[in-house]
Amino acid sequence: MTSTDPDPAASCDAAVVVAGGGARRLGRDKPEVVIGGRRLLDAAVAAAGGAPTVVVGPPRAVPAGVAVVREDPPGGGPLAAIAAGLAAVPPGARTIAVLAADLPDVEASDLARLAALRAATDAPVALAEDRHGRAQYLLAVWDAAALRAAVAGIDSAAGGPVRAIVPPDAPRLRLPLADVDTPGDLARAEASPLAVRRLLRATLPALPAAGGPPVLGSVLAEPLAAAAPFPPFDQSAMDGWAAAGPPPWRAVDGATLAGHAAPPLAVGAAVRIATGARLPAGADRVIRDEEISRDGPLLTCIDPGRNDVRPAGSAWPAGAVLAPAGTAVDPVLISLATAAGVDAVAARGPVRIRLHSSGDEVGATGGAGLPETAWGPVAATFGAVGCEVLRGPHLPDAPASFRAALLPDGADVVAIIGATGRGAADRLRGALSETGATLLVDGVDVRPGGSLLVATVPDGPIVLGLGGNPMAAMLGAALLARPVRAALLCEAPRAAELLPLADANLDDRWRMLPVEPDGAGRWRVPATVATPHLRDAVARRAVALVPPLARPGDLAERLA
Numbered sequence: 264m265t266s267t268d269p270d271p272a273a274s275c276d277a278a279v280v281v282a283g284g285g286a287r288r289l290g291r292d293k294p295e296v297v298i299g300g301r302r303l304l305d306a307a308v309a310a311a312g313g314a315p316t317v318v319v320g321p322p323r324a325v326p327a328g329v330a331v332v333r334e335d336p337p338g339g340g341p342l343a344a345i346a347a348g349l350a351a352v353p354p355g356a357r358t359i360a361v362l363a364a365d366l367p368d369v370e371a372s373d374l375a376r377l378a379a380l381r382a383a384t385d386a387p388v389a390l391a392e393d394r395h396g397r398a399q400y401l402l403a404v405w406d407a408a409a410l411r412a413a414v415a416g417i418d419s420a421a422g423g424p425v426r427a428i429v430p431p432d433a434p435r436l437r438l439p440l441a442d443v444d445t446p447g448d449l450a451r452a453e454a455s456p457l458a459v460r461r462l463l464r465a466t467l468p469a470l471p472a473a474g475g476p477p478v479l480g481s482v483l484a485e486p487l488a489a490a491a492p493f494p495p496f497d498q499s500a501m502d503g504w505a506a507a508g509p510p511p512w513r514a515v516d517g518a519t520l521a522g523h524a525a526p527p528l529a530v531g532a533a534v535r536i537a538t539g540a541r542l543p544a545g546a547d548r549v550i551r552d553e554e555i556s557r558d559g560p561l562l563t564c565i566d567p568g569r570n571d572v573r574p575a576g577s578a579w580p581a582g583a584v585l586a587p588a589g590t591a592v593d594p595v596l597i598s599l600a601t602a603a604g605v606d607a608v609a610a611r612g613p614v615r616i617r618l619h620s621s622g623d624e625v626g627a628t629g630g631a632g633l634p635e636t637a638w639g640p641v642a643a644t645f646g647a648v649g650c651e652v653l654r655g656p657h658l659p660d661a662p663a664s665f666r667a668a669l670l671p672d673g674a675d676v677v678a679i680i681g682a683t684g685r686g687a688a689d690r691l692r693g694a695l696s697e698t699g700a701t702l703l704v705d706g707v708d709v710r711p712g713g714s715l716l717v718a719t720v721p722d723g724p725i726v727l728g729l730g731g732n733p734m735a736a737m738l739g740a741a742l743l744a745r746p747v748r749a750a751l752l753c754e755a756p757r758a759a760e761l762l763p764l765a766d767a768n769l770d771d772r773w774r775m776l777p778v779e780p781d782g783a784g785r786w787r788v789p790a791t792v793a794t795p796h797l798r799d800a801v802a803r804r805a806v807a808l809v810p811p812l813a814r815p816g817d818l819a820e821r822l823a
């Protein structure tokens with residue numbers, strides 16, 4: 264059995280990963296295929312979220328703590344694999360995820376949603392279906408007893424279809440799953456926006472960490488530890504009276520205001536005190552104004568059990584870890600660091616992006632000229648995720664101008680709008696190949712996004728090529744900004760913000776679209792979006808990454 268302790272993040276008590284071979288059409292051992300910088304087997308294991316996991320199939324390298332068992336007979340098919348896996352999961356498991364090692368985009372959140380669906384419907388199993396509505400029997404969460412009974416109830420596990428053990432009315436969750444059956448599927452899966460983002464996170468090199476005052480847009484490279492306790496001294500939590508000893512108290516003239524030292528208080532005395540003020544020496548409690556009763560010069564309190572003193576260090580002691588490495592430095596974190604007496608942190612970033620527009624016609628006067636309309640919205644898109652955007656010179660359609668743009672100058676990223684479409688105006692690819700750049704991403708399978716490009720220049724910047732059409736450029740920036748920043752600054756992964764859609768995507772492709780709330784909890788999706796201008800993005804609240812063939816009610820990730 265596995266030695267992995269169940270992780271509180273895991274949505275199931277155990278997972279069985281079906282990782283047989285026999286991918287005839289692909290001609291490769293599927294679980295070992297790498298898509299988006301991640302082996303398909305590792306995608307399945309990661310989706311289990313740390314639950315005890317059994318991989319069923321031929322011997323393979325697996326992460327520590329994961330067990331590998333063989334189905335009987337070897338190559339006996341997925342039902343035999345489930346039976347073998349089931350025999351090896353901890354006997355106390357009450358819910359078991361069953362998934363195949365051929366799902367490039369599967370995430371722990373998918374299993375969490377399946378587990379929630381199964382629990383809410385009290386069904387023996389909840390399974391995924393693909394965008395065409397086809398059941399995916401090998402992406403399911405089972406009630407363990409139901410799975411054991413179903414497997415025990417069949418004559419011979421070997422050779423049978425998994426469908427044979429799944430009730431026909433089992434609840435299903437539609438997920439944008441990529442097929443990886445043919446070399447064509449593989450190429451498409453590698454270009455999917457999800458795979459491209461993972462690849463960027465896995466391969467772009469992190470910036471060095473440096474110490475200094477916390478800067479907006481950077482990311483903590485080390486945990487934020489309090490230099491001082493909070494509050495730094497015993498203080499009043501309310502406007503009221505500071506009192507010494509048991510009631511009644513004699514009211515003393517004056518008041519203890521925040522920021523001012525107060526004379527010591529004798530036993531039996533009370534003095535007015537303001538919220539946040541340091542407790543006078545001798546005082547041992549604070550009674551808020553609403554709880555004071557007065558009898559001539561004497562004061563008593565209504566509730567003897569209440570004390571509105573906020574003791575020194577009661578929120579946190581010195582040395583307490585207030586935020587882990589990987590946390591974004593935003594105004595809240597800067598406030599917290601100040602409250603904790605921290606004036607220097609170890610951090611990476613912010614990411615500095617030199618952003619260029621390009622093209623002879625852009626900004627030119629005369630009959631063939633077009634106004635420059637992309638730089639501002641693209642800069643704002645990068646800026647919104649905390650990147651620092653510097654204005655690079657406009658690049659005319661000449662090889663030398665592109666070569667010059669790729670030279671290192673302290674910017675971490677060079678982003679170029681236009682000239683990336685592989686057409687007559689594509690100056691970027693030529694300049695990149697002259698520098699010996701590595702093309703990490705050459706087109707993303709999302710609309711618009713066919714001309715998105717990401718490259719690394721040796722000893723130079725990371726290069727982002729954004730399609731020249733202003734809408735394509737802005738939406739491309741929305742797709743790349745967060746993963747590029749996360750990779751360069753080692754930002755901790757964060758759950759996606761998911762928007763329920765009001766409208767369908769009739770296109771069998773991923774789309775990036777400006778969306779707007781419908782006022783009833785869903786988001787309206789425009790049927791068409793023109794790319795040469797931003798008319799279809801005017802006053803739109805968000806940009807969504809809409810799955811292929813999404814239906815109303817399906818979820819789309821918010822990109823911006």
Ligand SMILES: Nc1nc2c(c(=O)[nH]1)N[C@H]1C(S)=C(S)[C@@H](COP(=O)(O)OP(=O)(O)OC[C@H]3O[C@@H](n4cnc5c(N)ncnc54)[C@H](O)[C@@H]3O)O[C@H]1N2
Binds near residue numbers: 622625634712730
């Ligand atoms: N045969 C094909 N042609 C095109 C395809 C295709 O798949 N096959 N894709 C189209 C798409 S989609 C896009 S996006 C562009 C991408 O091409 P480039 O990145 O090379 O962009 P350019 O040719 O430089 O410009 C395209 C278009 O956008 C205007 N532009 C460029 N920069 C700006 C700016 N800063 N402000 C305003 N407008 C700008 C430029 O004048 C062109 O009209 O390719 C399509 N073609």
Ligand code: MOO
Binds near residue numbers: 729736739
């Ligand atoms: O290449 Mo375009 O970026 O699909 O609009």
